[in-house]
Amino acid sequence: MxxxxxxxxxxxxxxxxxxxxxxxxxxxxxxxxxxxxxxxxxxxxxxxxxxxxxxxxxxxxxxxxxxxxxxxxxxxxxxxxxxxxxxxxxxxxxxxxxxxxxxxxxxxxxxxxxxxxxxxxxxxxxxxxxxxxxxxxxxxxxxLCDGAVTEPPYYGQTTHFTCGAVTALVAQAHAGTLPRESLDRTAELTLWRDATNFPACEPVGLGVAVRRAWPSSPVTIFLDVDRPVLLDHLTESEREWRAVLQRVSRRSAGETGVPIDARHLPMTAIRSAIGRRERVLLLVSLAGMQGFDVPHWVLCHGAVPGAVVIEDPWANAATGDTWVDAHLLPVPDASLDAMSLISSDRFRGAVVIGSPERGAASF
Structure with missing residues (x-):
């Protein structure tokens, strides 16, 4: 346009x-x-x-x-x-x-x-x-800019912990792989149950769950640290058993043929994936947009000059933030780059879902 x-x-x-x-x-x-x-x-x-x-x-x-x-x-x-x-x-x-x-x-x-x-x-x-x-x-x-962005359905997560599952479901509905009428709370909780590290969804577990749910959809997991993630806020005993589950997820990725790419995923690669009609589930911190440093999954599905268009399944009603803000939300490349560097060691986690006929995600 x-x-x-x-x-x-x-x-x-x-x-x-x-x-x-x-x-x-x-x-x-x-x-x-x-x-x-x-x-x-x-x-x-x-x-x-x-x-x-x-x-x-x-x-x-x-x-x-x-x-x-x-x-x-x-x-x-x-x-x-x-x-x-x-x-x-x-x-x-x-x-x-x-x-x-x-x-x-x-x-x-x-x-x-x-x-x-x-x-x-x-x-x-x-x-x-x-x-x-x-x-x-x-x-x-x-x-107000050049570029056409197709609109996914908007689905607001119905719990505080199902953002990863919702972004995956919306990605598949947007791709036409999942009928929109199937995007409901049962689907949300079912996918979360398969992906969760209790209660969060970490990148490897989420990627494996997506592949299990849609075997014909190519999935690539990007995670540039070789350790359990999203556990820093927990006590040592709570971290230990969740770390075991994350190691199990890594083994499951190998058994199901889901690659884990240890390279840092740059913004140029996210734009390239979107250009190939792939969809990127990206782990971000809400510190910039909402004021508190909580890991959160969003869907990157479109691009316009200077900004990536995301779907955020959560809105903060207490600040007047609504689904209108969260839906078709353009985020400048530099802002998205900064907010998707997680934890003190600034790792990036993402799950790239390809179209069945286009092959696996790559850059």
Missing amino acids: PPHQESPVKSTVVPFEPDTLPAPLRRLGPHDVLERWRAVDRSAHAPHLVAVPGHDGEDWAAAALVTARPDTAYLKIVDAVGDVPAAVGAVVSSALHRGLAQVKWEGWTASAEMAAGAGFAPLGVPLARAEDAGGPASGYVRW
Whole structure:
């Protein structure tokens, strides 16, 4: 898709302070909308107001609440009030000026017709979400850069520990190997049970479980350390038996013909795999995007100039983070590179799933 060329929209940007809303916003925004904006602590996602001045220079004609996860390449319109097309245009103009890949729009009050009129396409609704996950029933996206990205189904993990299984299932649904109607909680927990190192899924166990579930799908595991991983936070006795299971997973990889590549997987190789229509399950830390250093699996499935597009099966409702943020999420190459260096020895773990007719992943 070609980059959009648009005239800049005159606007002003001010921080969003929930306890001290600007007077022009209080006069413009419906009470229930403003209360929803203030209902969660969005401070971790740089909340700000993009306001379009009115003709009198005193009031605002429109305003949008805008947030985004740190270390990403998008803006999200939580809501817009007043002259909504003007507010949305101002946000798009800002994103273009910053060279971002996309703008998203949560569908709290926006209709499909309104979004389409502003150049936004609907996002597929989630197939599942955790009980404590927030978010609107609908969402929209507008890409601002070259490159076509096909949309996988969005499935929010229903537990705190099944991210690895979910990313694998979504990868296979995106590839057409798994019917979308089969992507459900039974499939999520079944694959997790086969892959888990209790409760996390480490790269070798996850790769072996994927191969067992889909024998015709080529799988390559990338892990550039020769030791048990994701165990540093546990006591010695807890680490010991999980390390035994990881050694068993390595033997299983050899028995099932799943290669373990000990080379460091660079970002160029991840992009190359995506270009071959392979899908990369990548282990990352959530420190950059969410503020806490917890290992987490995401799916890398698309690429645009300067960013890799991922699916994150988890969203942090406490910060106003929703499935709209986590779905079709562009992350700059440098940010993804940094967040996928895990633990103090900065290892990288990934599982690359190829298409059955294309052969094994390689670089």
